[in-house]
Amino acid sequence: MILYRGKLYPDAMQGKLIGRLEGDLLDTLTSSPRLNAERVIAACDRMYRRAKEGKYDSLARPLLASFGISYARYADMVRAFSAEVLRYKCEIELGKDHTALPPLASGTRRSYVPLGVLLHVAAGNVDGLPAYSVAEGLLAGNINILKLPSGDSGLSVKLLSDLIEEDALLADYLYVFDVPSTETETLRRLAHLADGVVVWGGDAAQRAARDLADINTKIIPWGHKLSFAYATPAATDGQLRTLARHIAATEQLLCSSCQGIFYDGEDMGEVLSFGERFFGILQEESAARGPADPAMRGRNTVNLLCDRLEGNAERIFSGGGVSVVVKREPRLELSYTFRNIWVKPLSRHEIVRALKGQRGYLQTCGLLCGEGEREELAEMLLRAGIVRVTGGDLSRTFFGEAHDGTYPLREYMRIAEVDEG
Amino acid sequence: MSKTGKLFSWKKPYDTAGSDKLFVEAVAENVRHHIARCPAYRAILEEANFSPEELKTAEDLARLPVLPTLYLKRNRLLSVGEKKMLLKVTSSGTGGKKSLVGFDLKTLWRELKMVVRIANYHKLWSVRPTRYVILGYHPRRGQSLGAAKSAYGFTFFAPAMSRVYALEWADGEYRLDLGRIKRALEKYEKGHLPVRTMGFPAYTYFLLREMKEEGLKVRLPKGSLVCLGGGWKQFYAERVDKEAFYALTEEVLGVDRDHVVEFFGAVEHPILYTDCRAHHFHVPVYGRVIIRDVDTLAPLGYGKLGLVNLLTPAISSMPLTSVLTDDIGILHEEACPCGCTSPWLEIVGRVGVDLVTCAQGAEELLKGEV
Numbered sequence: 001m002i003l004y005r006g007k008l009y010p011d012a013m014q015g016k017l018i019g020r021l022e023g024d025l026l027d028t029l030t031s032s033p034r035l036n037a038e039r040v041i042a043a044c045d046r047m048y049r050r051a052k053e054g055k056y057d058s059l060a061r062p063l064l065a066s067f068g069i070s071y072a073r074y075a076d077m078v079r080a081f082s083a084e085v086l087r088y089k090c091e092i093e094l095g096k097d098h099t100a101l102p103p104l105a106s107g108t109r110r111s112y113v114p115l116g117v118l119l120h121v122a123a124g125n126v127d128g129l130p131a132y133s134v135a136e137g138l139l140a141g142n143i144n145i146l147k148l149p150s151g152d153s154g155l156s157v158k159l160l161s162d163l164i165e166e167d168a169l170l171a172d173y174l175y176v177f178d179v180p181s182t183e184t185e186t187l188r189r190l191a192h193l194a195d196g197v198v199v200w201g202g203d204a205a206q207r208a209a210r211d212l213a214d215i216n217t218k219i220i221p222w223g224h225k226l227s228f229a230y231a232t233p234a235a236t237d238g239q240l241r242t243l244a245r246h247i248a249a250t251e252q253l254l255c256s257s258c259q260g261i262f263y264d265g266e267d268m269g270e271v272l273s274f275g276e277r278f279f280g281i282l283q284e285e286s287a288a289r290g291p292a293d294p295a296m297r298g299r300n301t302v303n304l305l306c307d308r309l310e311g312n313a314e315r316i317f318s319g320g321g322v323s324v325v326v327k328r329e330p331r332l333e334l335s336y337t338f339r340n341i342w343v344k345p346l347s348r349h350e351i352v353r354a355l356k357g358q359r360g361y362l363q364t365c366g367l368l369c370g371e372g373e374r375e376e377l378a379e380m381l382l383r384a385g386i387v388r389v390t391g392g393d394l395s396r397t398f399f400g401e402a403h404d405g406t407y408p409l410r411e412y413m414r415i416a417e418v419d420e421g
Numbered sequence: 422m423s424k425t426g427k428l429f430s431w432k433k434p435y436d437t438a439g440s441d442k443l444f445v446e447a448v449a450e451n452v453r454h455h456i457a458r459c460p461a462y463r464a465i466l467e468e469a470n471f472s473p474e475e476l477k478t479a480e481d482l483a484r485l486p487v488l489p490t491l492y493l494k495r496n497r498l499l500s501v502g503e504k505k506m507l508l509k510v511t512s513s514g515t516g517g518k519k520s521l522v523g524f525d526l527k528t529l530w531r532e533l534k535m536v537v538r539i540a541n542y543h544k545l546w547s548v549r550p551t552r553y554v555i556l557g558y559h560p561r562r563g564q565s566l567g568a569a570k571s572a573y574g575f576t577f578f579a580p581a582m583s584r585v586y587a588l589e590w591a592d593g594e595y596r597l598d599l600g601r602i603k604r605a606l607e608k609y610e611k612g613h614l615p616v617r618t619m620g621f622p623a624y625t626y627f628l629l630r631e632m633k634e635e636g637l638k639v640r641l642p643k644g645s646l647v648c649l650g651g652g653w654k655q656f657y658a659e660r661v662d663k664e665a666f667y668a669l670t671e672e673v674l675g676v677d678r679d680h681v682v683e684f685f686g687a688v689e690h691p692i693l694y695t696d697c698r699a700h701h702f703h704v705p706v707y708g709r710v711i712i713r714d715v716d717t718l719a720p721l722g723y724g725k726l727g728l729v730n731l732l733t734p735a736i737s738s739m740p741l742t743s744v745l746t747d748d749i750g751i752l753h754e755e756a757c758p759c760g761c762t763s764p765w766l767e768i769v770g771r772v773g774v775d776l777v778t779c780a781q782g783a784e785e786l787l788k789g790e791v
Contacts, residue, residue, distance in 0.1 A: 294715045294726065294749065295715075295749055295770050295771065295772050295773060296772075296773060297715045297716055298715035298727075298728050298749055298772040298773075299747075299772035299773035301715055301716060301717075301718060301728065302489045302491055302728070302745060302747065302772055303491070305487070305489050305492070305718070305745070306489050306491050306492045306495070309465060309488070309489075309492050309496075310492070310495070310496070318716075319716065319717070320716065321716050
């Protein structure tokens with residue numbers, strides 16, 4: 001399904017419409033007034049109110065069920081589209097004075113202006129996320145072209161068409177195409193029309209985008225990230241329990257999900273007893289939540305048996321559908337997910353050295369330690385490249401927080417300066 | 422004659438109850454053989470504190486340590502020299518890793534006897550010249566893919582009048598051409614020689630679905646068979662209900678459910694499982710199935726869902742006596758309408774879900790983009 005200037009077309013029309021696209025984009029850029037953030041906020045807010053009244057419940061409920069998200073949490077999530085939250089987001093990301101930046105001392109006027117045209121190459125792992133990415137692009141005043149992920153459910157087109165219904169002006173700023181990733185020539189044409197290419201996905205997707213885009217096109221990468229916990233001997237059972245609950249709740253599938261725990265110490269005996277202690281807590285929290293999918297537990301059991309046969313770990317604690325693998329080398333790696341984590345020694349003085357090679361992949365660290373050492377450790381983690389330090393719930397979200405260490409609206413805009421005549 | 426030799430000469434291919442004692446003896450013999458020749462295997466059994474002397478009854482089989490197929494893909498365990506491996510086959514490599522399994526002469530001879538007997542039981546032999554439609558690879562010299570070899574072997578059950586392949590080698594790669602298959606089927610419909618199709622269930626399903634969408638329906642001549650082999654593997658997301666599948670073969674090819682035969686086996690467990698007329702995979706005398714708990718690997722008995730562990734003493738070249746597959750299944754003991762009393766294995770799924778490799782791989786191949 002294609003969405004083009006507010007109208008839906010079948011995919012067979014793709015070639016014809018893309019042929020027209022450049023002319024239409026230039027037309028909007030030349031003749032239409034600059035898209036005002038307040039106008040976008042108002043349209044989003046009207047949609048948010050409809051969502052609150054239950055308009056999207058039938059679409060949302062199956063998705064919520066598949067991710068194990070409660071309705072109350074959903075209600076909180078849709079608040080991201082409310083005027084209040086969007087205005088707060090603009091203020092946090094661009095500054096309170098973002099609509100009227102004070103001039104330079106020389107009198108030069110300053111303002112945020114949109115990049116122009118954004119191509120969003122969306123990933124398929126979270127339904128509805130592509131639509132949010134486009135909403136951010138609109139908020140920054142851009143014309144947005146969305147390339148749907150393969151296997152898209154149609155939710156993104158539905159949400160964006162609804163947004164146009166709230167304000168017909170937005171029609172000229174929204175285009176959605178269902179181009180398969182393998183049609184590189186078509187994607188190259190789309191990328192060529194864009195001032196910025198927003199890419200969601202792993203290394204392969206990022207590399208493909210760099211290859212597609214012209215050298216003078218800005219790439220905004222939202223890549224896959226790794227997150228972990230750092231625990232010291234002072235970590236309390238309460239902190240470990242919050243972490244265990246987070247692990248079971250997210251099944252370790254999010255960028256912010258904890259993949260393993262680095263333990264502040266070098267003595268393997270101490271690391272082993274910490275691993276065993278956490279294993280007990282993880283078992284309890286997993287039981288409280290109910291078992292993970294049997295196909296995933298089976299996969300982990302097979303993987304762990306291979307690890308045992310190959311001697312890949314110092315020690316493996318497993319049972320009750322959860323496992324803790326204690327290893328010696330402090331290498332950051334993915335866990336098997338679904339309630340399997342690794343525990344490795346990493347003394348605080350080695351944090352920067354051990355993690356520096358993973359630059360760009362690091363996201364959240366759940367820091368489990370005593371109050372007195374928290375500041376020092378957080379500083380070390382930030383120096384190593386971590387962008388967010390939390391407690392045991394690594395995936396908690398707050399409105400206004402940065403995305404992987406940067407503010408999307410700033411990425412989607414330029415600072416323009418115009419001298420007084 | 423060795424115990425394993427006797428087992429592979431057993432008259433009734435589904436007499437698992439009658440052959441239990443011999444099976445256990447053959448497994449013990451096979452384990453002793455591998456212990457003596459494969460130091461890595463010996464080390465694994467020693468580590469697990471297991472001795473083949475513990476194998477007395479069928480219940481004891483569960484105590485033999487299992488080797489995951491994943492482990493066998495990463496570690497090559499041999500009990501004979503490479504030179505004695507007459508035939509080498511690789512698995513289709515779901516997720517990029519492949520098993521390379523070698524068969525020596527002794528193993529191959531046993532395999533042949535097994536295939537003859539199983540094909541007899543299921544009345545797969547025919548003297549009528551048959552047209553073969555292989556929804557798989559045209560074998561090439563030097564190719565080791567197990568699926569290609571077994572599909573080719575399948576064309577000897579009845580004399581081959583012709584063979585057409587969906588995947589032909591051209592310009593250095595295999596290309597999928599379903600158009601060629603459809604044209605062949607349309608031509609065969611007009612003739613009177615029976616047709617036998619053979620292929621992965623997923624490929625067969627994609628073909629049938631495409632034919633249905635295009636309104637292309639044929640009535641294959643009487644005695645034609647639709648044969649499926651290799652399981653759904655990386656195409657699990659596309660898996661369809663068996664009843665829906667049979668309805669489609671009837672509608673598109675004119676082949677009813679009694680003429681759909683499915684095979685199951687693995688490169689690491691080369692025992693031929695063939696579904697009966699009730700479409701159940703009964704366990705043949707040459708192998709045994711143990712369903713194991715997904716967390717603890719404890720044996721579960723009948724009617725419970727778990728990891729599928731396959732046992733056979735067939736292989737003397739590699740210690741594949743007890744392998745833990747990536748399949749999740751149930752072993753049934755309920756009476757089967759076909760009259761066979763051996764328990765039957767139902768494959769329910771596969772461990773893990775890899776969204777990127779499942780549906781996408783198939784769709785890309787179909788679009789000619791691989």
